[in-house]
Amino acid sequence: MVASKKDIYDVIIIGGGVGGLTCGCFLAKAGKKVLIIEKNPKIGGYCNSFKQNGFTFDFGIRALSHSKEDSYLYKIIKEDLNLNIELIKTEITDCIITPDYKINFYSDINRTIDELISIFPKESKNINLLFDLINNINKNSILASFYQEFKNRTFKYLLDKYFKNEKLKFILTIPIGNLGLSSFEVSAISSIMLYHGYLFKGGHYIKGGMQTLVNALLTNFKKHGGKILLSNKVYRIEFIKNNIKKIFSNNRDFFYAKEVVCNCDPSFVISNLISKNILNKKYFLEFKKLKPSTSAFILYLGLKDTIRKNIDNCCGLWYYFNYKFDDFYFNLSRNKINFNNINHLLFAFPSFHDKNLAPKNCESIMMILWSPYKNRNFWYKNAKHFKETLINKAKNLIPNLSSIIQVEKITSPVFLNQYTLSRNGSVRGWEALPSQLRVSKLLEEILKKRIFFVGQWSTHYAPGGLFTAIFSAKKIANIILTKTKEKK
Ligand SMILES: Cc1cc2nc3c(=O)[nH]c(=O)nc-3n(C[C@H](O)[C@H](O)[C@H](O)COP(=O)(O)OP(=O)(O)OC[C@H]3O[C@@H](n4cnc5c(N)ncnc54)[C@H](O)[C@@H]3O)c2cc1C
Structure with a gap:
């Protein structure tokens, strides 16, 4: 494509995850000429759903945080953007089962x-x-x-x-x-922050599955004149004169923009998209030490029977076989996992919230095991064992599980990485270490505010999640709108 004057956008957003789409909505609504470039054929990044044999599964998201009527996320999606989605309230956010207790965390x-x-x-x-x-x-x-x-x-x-x-x-x-x-x-x-936002100010599910949220964002974005380019991976950003940026995508296209917003992993941007000599060296060294959060192995099960008799409707059920919390997580953050030593399970039951996500008298389950990234070979060899281990252990909660499985599918950290280009298939951006609070400041400094970041990697206090993606998107849109007003 030959670039002409008409290819200069006010803002180009790299990545059509929830962060990129939300930022696009605010900017397009304010009259900016906005283009979102997304590498996948489908928008949404991690906030996606897929269908198999009549079951609808979410990629991984169990529930929204800050989604009560007086909370930030609710205000942004329902009041600012007036999205056409229905939030389903769940009385119990997390249910915890240990060898001695069953305790509910109510909203x-x-x-x-x-x-x-x-x-x-x-x-x-x-x-x-x-x-x-x-x-x-x-x-x-x-x-x-x-x-x-x-x-x-x-x-x-x-x-x-x-x-x-x-x-x-x-x-x-x-x-x-x-x-x-x-x-x-x-x-x-x-x-x-997690307790506040998720357990007590959140706990909503979205009718129709999580994909409904990104579909509603896309409709809103397009309604205000926003343009989207799918199946296009951005591979280079060049800074040319008068603060204009030139963005190259893999279909040999290039576009000009006055501002660039990245909805992708900043490590990818810094290593692959821009020239090193524009970086602030002092902050670059600090940036290189940052650690991404863990990834996940996810098992999706479609069941040909209902399982509601013994399980309360909740956003997540943690089943612990012993009282050891730290051993598993200590190993996890050191890239280690042993399926013989898995001491807990985490379940979500999407069809409990919305029965249309499973065929009549059927149920859908998602089991998440936070996992290290490892590599393709590791998951090729071990995914089956992990799956069988999870199913066997889950029989403590659902004794007849094996006999009622109709559909099963797994996702590994390698797939999560390939799908979103998040480093190590990280599920929530940066690791929640005390030393990694306020990473957003570091991101501003390293690129001398020449490009903006939205999404799970632009976090301030707590890592990732839809709330961070949406909140950061509104904040950055406001900064860009103020900046362009000042220029006039
Ligand atoms: C298993 C699991 C469970 C989770 N549970 C919850 C939960 O219960 N509640 C919650 O709030 N959050 C949860 N999360 C986290 C939440 O899904 C993410 O934090 C959030 O969706 C991230 O949105 P994002 O817009 O920041 O980024 P992403 O979803 O990563 O989107 C980034 C987009 O950018 C695109 N992209 C990247 N590089 C390029 C490029 N060079 N060119 C073009 N496009 C590019 C990617 O394809 C992707 O579409 C969970 C995540 C997982 C994986």
């Missing part, structure tokens, strides 16, 4: 407090104190003082400060497994 924080106090009455005062902190952490004054005190601390440090009972500490640590680190490594700030 109603008071019910959760009552349940915990009924089991651990001696810890009642500090249960109230901790949950009061979680509930109010979004208030600026509370966040500022909590940040000062805990910015270098881990979740274990925080729990040890509040509680004596080891089983209570174990139970409170289980949902933090979403961050993929041991309790003595994971940031206290990220952990409290």
Whole structure:
């Protein structure tokens, strides 16, 4: 294609994940000429669903965070963008089963407090104190003082400060497994943010599956004149005169843009898309030390029978066979996993939320095992064992599981990496270490604010997730709109 004046966009967004699409919606709505370039034939990145034999499965997302009516994500998708999607509320966000207890984390924080106090009455005062902190952490004054005190601390440090009972500490640590680190490594700030945003301000599912969200974003983007180019991988960004950027994509096309927003992994951008000599060297060395979060092995099962008798409707069910939390996660962050030592399972039940996701009297299940990336050969050799191990262990919850499986499919970290180009198939962007808080500042410095980042890698306090992708997208769109207003 010959580039002409008409190919100059106000903004080009690289990547059509939730972050890129949301940013595109805000910019197009404000009258900007926007192009999204996406390498896959389908939009959405990780926020995708697929169909098999009448079952609809989500790639991996179990639930939204910050999705209650008074929360950020709800306000952006329902009020700012007025997306045509239906949020399905779930009373129980996470259900936890251990050798001695079955405990629900309700989206109603008071019910959760009552349940915990009924089991651990001696810890009642500090249960109230901790949950009061979680509930109010979004208030600026509370966040500022909590940040000062805990910015270098881990979740274990925080729990040890509040509680004596080891089983209570174990139970409170289980949902933090979403961050993929041991309790003595994971940031206290990220952990409290996860509790606040996901367990108590979130817990919604999207009717029709997660793909419905990206479809609604695309409709909104196009309605405001946004353009999208699918099956086009961007392989180079050049900075030319007058702050114009030239973007090359693999169909031998190139486009000009006044601003570029990257919805992809910054490591990929820095290593592959731009010339090293534009980087701020001091920050580049710091950037190279950052670690991505863990990846996942995912098993999707379509069942020819209903399994609702013994399982509550929840966004996630953690089934623990013993009281060892840290061994698994400590090994995981050192790239190790042993399927003989898997001590827990994480289930999601999409068809519990929306029965249309499975044929009549059938159910869909997703089992997620946070996993290291390894390599193609490892998963080629071991995926079958992992799958069988998960199914065998899941019989503790669903005794007749093997006999009712109608559809089964797996996804490995290698596929997650190939699909989104996220380093090591990372599911949530950066690892939630205390030393990696406020990565967004580093990203601004390293490229001297010449390109912008949205999505799970542009996180501030807690890693990844739809909330970070959507929140960062609105923030960057506002920065670009203010910048262009000032130029006029
Ligand atoms: C198993 C699993 C479970 C999860 N559970 C939850 C959950 O319950 N709740 C939650 O909120 N989040 C969850 N997440 C995380 C959530 O899915 C992601 O954080 C979020 O979808 C990331 O969106 P994004 O827009 O930042 O990036 P992505 O979804 O990674 O999108 C980036 C897009 O950029 C494209 N791209 C990359 N490079 C290029 C290039 N050079 N040229 C063109 N296009 C390019 C990719 O193809 C992709 O479409 C989960 C993730 C996984 C994998």
